[in-house]
Amino acid sequence: MEENQEVFLSMKNEIEKQSQREVDAIMAEVKKMEEEAYSSMRAEAKKDADLRLKQELDEMQSESAAEISESHVERQKKLINKRDEYVATIFKNAREELVAFTKTPEYKEFMVNKAKKLAGDYMPHSVIYVKEEDLGLADDLKAAYGDAEVKVGDITIGGLIVENTESSIVHNETLEFALKNQKEWFNQHSGLIINK
Structure with a gap:
């Protein structure tokens, strides 16, 4: 066992x-x-x-x-x-x-010279538009441009617009138009460009 x-x-x-x-x-x-x-x-x-x-x-x-x-x-x-x-x-x-x-004596000479310049492209049946204060220059402008009617136009600073009533050709020699063009030129050429 x-x-x-x-x-x-x-x-x-x-x-x-x-x-x-x-x-x-x-x-x-x-x-x-x-x-x-x-x-x-x-x-x-x-x-x-x-x-x-x-x-x-x-x-x-x-x-x-x-x-x-x-x-x-x-x-x-x-x-x-x-x-x-x-x-x-x-x-x-x-x-x-x-x-x-526009309040100086040189302004009258400026206006007459603009009318003479545009007389080179003289168009009969034209209207010269000026601001109301410049209506006193009407005789000088007619003498410089030729036969034209002088009327008050939508001009705020000064200068003149010549419009031919037959052909609807318009020459804008206003100071506000020149200022607007200078502003556009300035914006493009001033160098005040903001890069993104």
Whole structure:
């Protein structure tokens, strides 16, 4: 019996050892699976964190670009407004100087010379338009241009307009027309261009 007991104990020990090896193998497999799962979760968490970081950086860059663009637009508006103020002041002063010129003795000579210049293209049946204050120059203008009727026209600063009633050809020699042309020229050639 003792021998049976020894065999039994030996078998029991062998079974226990075998069971322990299987338990150890299972535990090792479980540990390996836990490590792989943990590693996978850590990689997924890092991927999510990197993606969130990239999204936040992109959003910050986008907001920064929008702020810079908005700032640039505001600066452009201020520069354009300042340029427009300068141009308005320059041409307001020029207009005032032209109005002052119409009150000088040289203005009569200016008007007569304009009529003489247009007489080179003399057209019968013409009307010379002047501002109301210049009607006193009618005889001088007729003498310089030739036979023409002198009437009040829509002229605010000074100068004259000659219109042929037959052909509808119009020569505009008004100071406001010249000022308008100078303003257009000035805007194109002044160098006061705002680059975007």
